[in-house]
Amino acid sequence: MTESPRPKPVILLVATAESRDVLENEFRGRYARDYDVRTLLGPDGVLEPAGALVAEGRQIALVGVDHGLGEVALGLVDDLRKLSPSSRRIVLVPSGTFQQALEVLRPALAVGRLDTYLLIPQGPRDEEFHTAITEYLSEWATSTSTPEVAGVRIVDDGTQPAVAGIRDFLDRMGVPWTRYRPDSAVADELFAEVGSGAELPLVSAFGRPTVVGATDRLVAAGFYGAPSDLGDDFVADLLIVGAGPAGLAAAVYGASEGLRTVVLDPEAVGGQAGTSSMIRNYLGFPRGVSGMRLAFRARLQATRFGARIFTGRAVEGLTLGDVHEVSYDEGVLQTRSVLIACGVRYRRLGVxxxxxxxxxxxxxxxxxxxxxxxxxxxxxxxxxxxxxxxxxxxxxxxxxxxxxxxxxxxxxxxxxxxxxxxxxxxxxxxxxxxxxxxxxxxxxxxxxxxxxxxxxxxxxxxxxxxxxxxxxGAEPGCDWLPDEVVRDARGFVLTGRDVPKELWRDGLPPAPLETSVPGVFAAGDIRAGSMKRVASASGEGAGAVSQVHAHLAAARD
Missing domain, CATH: 3.50.50.60 (FAD/NAD(P)-binding domain)
Known part of the structure; x- marks a missing residue:
């Protein structure tokens, strides 16, 4: 017996008589294949049919309210948020009233009463309008909707704590997943591969061997390759420890400028920033961006330039020399320079x-x-x-x-x-x-x-x-560093003029992001005195690359 198809998510539009046809044409022309586009004439008679959709168990992905309804428009947005809190909320503004509307909408946006406001399209192919709509639908789908695309298969019985970490890792990597009970057909298939008594959870995807007794680190290491794939004689120009904003920015700039760039991280890309559901104050994203999506784009950008990023690989030590050696849980990598961008970790509660x-x-x-x-x-x-x-x-x-x-x-x-x-x-x-x-x-x-x-x-x-x-709150995650890399009393890495003067070379301080050891740099939250913000970490990661170039040039000379 086949399952009945899941009902389409709803796009709910609240329109005036003047805007109804335009909005219906715009939304149904673009989204009717994947969404159930419903239009209600406002302001009266909106909450009852909207409430009926919620009572039926229908998911409302996006709500668009015409600001032409007047003073009641924002009130309707508030009421619809209470009915369906997970819906993305947009106020649609007629062109002739846009400037006046801003005086009301900007304060409402600042306190989160709506996600954004958009000018109602005045002609065909308003791609800026639809870019905003698709971004919000995408954010809704990744954070709210159950994945419908076959991806990673997880078999567990609900008692394995590791499953939460696995799911979080996969979500942060942008990978859809589905859970199955041990008595399901999928479980039977995987048990046939690994043995009936295999330890749960089981995780399988991408044509790779099923991971038994899976943890987030085992899944990361199993699905995204190993540093050993680089070969025994590989020497990196830049090895970055940490795939948060600082590490990813350094990977993009390092790889794009021809450096053999490798990134190691024990978890998913993005660091703590990657777990943020919405970052609203990052330059260039006026509608905000989730930490997961920002990290996903940065990872894609870095790998397109040739950076090699290995997740699930915990760094355990650094041996200093003309060519440094970074040891991780399964081996050693050689590199001419190191960027410490491992960020901070949450303190344990201890209860x-x-x-x-x-x-x-x-x-x-x-x-x-x-x-x-x-x-x-x-x-x-x-x-x-x-x-x-x-x-x-x-x-x-x-x-x-x-x-x-x-x-x-x-x-x-x-x-x-x-x-x-x-x-x-x-x-x-x-x-x-x-x-x-x-x-x-x-x-x-x-x-x-x-x-x-x-x-x-x-x-x-x-x-x-x-x-x-x-x-x-934060504590530094760099216990693996040797004593030669000087840190402050809290364990954060000192760089530039913060390095004690007795360790300066030829009476000159290290470069601004260089540590007490030549060729070893630090950027982002791990660096003493950093701002602990995504934008500043990204800037430091990018800025560190120019200092790496200077070090490598001096070493060659």
């Missing part, structure tokens, strides 16, 4: 009851792939940085309630103003200040956490919790 449930309701990082499973549930986020704010906004599209727990008296001390303002507009997001998670537990999955009130002598209360996302 035994919660550490035991990591992957089963407790997650370090944003874990955007898990957000869909939080629908109708109560979740908590610990952390007050931008990543925590972005995670809260993303989870609010699904969860019944989201609570941000911070030790400080306000979010404004550590979070960008645009995120603080947007969070304030969400009825479903609560900010709990001067508080700390001190305990928690559950039977095989998170069920409860205990919160201490830091203003009341640590008085605690226990509350139900279905998800706990820990974004606890």
């Amino acid at each position: 035994d009851g919660l550490e035991a449930l990591v992957g089963m309701g407790v997650y370090y990082g944003a874990a955007t792939s898990v957000a869909r499973e939080m629908e109708g549930r109560d979740v908590f986020i610990v952390g007050g940085g931008n990543s925590a704010g972005q995670a809260a906004l993303h989870l609010a599209r699904f969860a019944r309630s989201v609570t941000i727990v911070v030790r400080r008296p306000t979010l404004a001390e550590t979070m960008s103003a645009y995120l603080v303002d947007e969070i304030a507009t969400h009825d479903d997001i609560t900010v709990l200040t001067r508080a700390q998670v001190v305990d928690g537990g559950g039977d095989g999955h998170l069920e409860r956490i205990s919160l201490a009130d830091l203003d009341a002598d640590g008085t605690t209360r226990t509350v139900p919790a279905d998800g706990l996302f820990l974004l606890l």
